[in-house]
Amino acid sequence: MNYVMSFLIGGTICLIGQIVIDTFKKNNAYLLVALVVTGVILGYLGIYDKIVEIGHSGATVPLLGFGNSLAKGAMEEASSKGFMGALSGGIIKTAPGVAAALVFGYLVAVIFNPKGDK
Amino acid sequence: MKYNKDNYQQVVDEITPKNKMLKNCIMAFIFGGAICVIGEFINDSFVSWLGITEDEASPMTSVVLVGISALLTGLGWYDKLGKIGGAGTVVPITGFANSVVSPALEFKREGYVLGTAANIFKLAGPVLLFGYLSSFVAGLLSMAFR
Numbered sequence: 001m002n003y004v005m006s007f008l009i010g011g012t013i014c015l016i017g018q019i020v021i022d023t024f025k026k027n028n029a030y031l032l033v034a035l036v037v038t039g040v041i042l043g044y045l046g047i048y049d050k051i052v053e054i055g056h057s058g059a060t061v062p063l064l065g066f067g068n069s070l071a072k073g074a075m076e077e078a079s080s081k082g083f084m085g086a087l088s089g090g091i092i093k094t095a096p097g098v099a100a101a102l103v104f105g106y107l108v109a110v111i112f113n114p115k116g117d118k
Numbered sequence: 119m120k121y122n123k124d125n126y127q128q129v130v131d132e133i134t135p136k137n138k139m140l141k142n143c144i145m146a147f148i149f150g151g152a153i154c155v156i157g158e159f160i161n162d163s164f165v166s167w168l169g170i171t172e173d174e175a176s177p178m179t180s181v182v183l184v185g186i187s188a189l190l191t192g193l194g195w196y197d198k199l200g201k202i203g204g205a206g207t208v209v210p211i212t213g214f215a216n217s218v219v220s221p222a223l224e225f226k227r228e229g230y231v232l233g234t235a236a237n238i239f240k241l242a243g244p245v246l247l248f249g250y251l252s253s254f255v256a257g258l259l260s261m262a263f264r
Contacts, residue, residue, distance in 0.1 A: 006158040007151035010210070014150020015143050017205035022139045028208050029241050032217065035209060036249040044256040057158035058151070060176055061183065061210045063245070070249050074257030079264075086257025090250055097180040097211060098246065101218040102238065104188035109222035109234045115194035 002056045009055025013062045032063055039067020040090075044075065069093050142204050149199070149206025157183055157210070180211055187212035191219040217241040 020031055042048040048068040052059040059065055073093025077085030160182050164175040190196040196216050200207040207213055221240040225233035239246065 002162075003155050003158055006154045010154025010157075011147035011151030011206075014206040014209045015147045017150075017209040018143050018146035019139070021205050021208075022142060028213075028217070029244055031205070031208060032214065032242075032245045033248045036245050037252050040249065040252040040256055044259065055154075057161055057179070058154040060161075060179075061154045061157040061212075062150070063209060063211060063214055066180075066211060066214070067249060067252075070253035071256040074253040075260040078257035078261045082261065083258075086254055086261060089257055090253030093177075094249075096177045097184055097214075100181040100184040101188070101215045101242070104185050105215070105218040105222045105238055106234065108188045108192035108219050109226050109238075110230070112192035112223060114223045114226060115197075 005054060006056050006058035006061075009051065009058030010061060011058070013058070013064060017062075035063040036067040036070070039064035040071040041067075043068035043071030066094060066097065145202055146204045146206035146209075149203030150209055151206075153183075153206065153210040153212055183210070183212050184215040187215035188219045191216050192223065214242060214245065217245075 017031055017035065020034070021028070024030070039048065042051070042064065048059070048064065048071075052065070052068070060068075070090035070093065073091070074086050074089035077089025077092065079085070081089075157179055161175050161179040164170045164178055165172060170178065187196060190199070196207065196212070197220075200213075200216070207216070218238055218241070222234045222238040225237040225240075227233060228237075
């Protein structure tokens with residue numbers, strides 16, 4: 001059942017992303033920024049946790065979930081450490097994913113060569 | 119066919135690709151859903167086979183997905199998937215990893231420091247900046263209103 005809900009919720013979020021791409025015809029970077037900021041807002045309002053309860057990985061794998069983690073991390077740390085927590089909380093919570101992207105990205109760039117456009 | 123003033127608009131309409139929005143949306147739904155199902159499978163595997171708690175499994179799943187996506191980008195396969203799946207391959211965290219690895223590879227010829235390292239966040243930098251900025255604001259707001 002979790003797999004079905006992951007597929008449906010994840011697919012729906014990507015479908016919304018596709019509509020945004022086709023409508024505004026901007027660089028994908030704009031979509032990614034919009035998704036993360038939306039995720040932070042939904043996370044701050046506590047709405048995204050409810051979507052995660054229903055959609056599991058369908059909600060955590062899209063970048064909206066990354067934004068949600070950022071917001072939750074910042075809010076948790078802010079309540080225990082105040083200002084410094086608000087500053088560092090989001091980064092601490094999302095550090096593994098970002099560091100992995102950097103480390104794997106650099107390794108891949110060293111090992112592979114760019115594939116030219118055919 | 120003669121191109122004159124009268125049938126010009128008609129010719130343009132014929133040559134312009136038909137609006138593929140519906141097809142794009144279906145492909146985005148399928149690819150995005152499939153990537154999330156893979157994520158759920160990885161998450162499940164961590165929880166049920168390795169006995170890791172749900173809270174710890176989620177970041178580990180992200181790391182594994184990022185690793186897979188980085189490898190596929192290096193092989194040049196992720197971009198092929200992207201041509202079919204559209205937003206379905208951009209919106210998941212694998213798309214974020216792809217946006218880190220692509221410029222890293224592309225600028226390799228300019229050197230490992232000023233090329234790869236300097237450009238690795240070329241696309242993902244804005245995402246992190248606005249993400250961290252808005253999470254800081256969220257943290258401040260949660261301190262102000264509770």
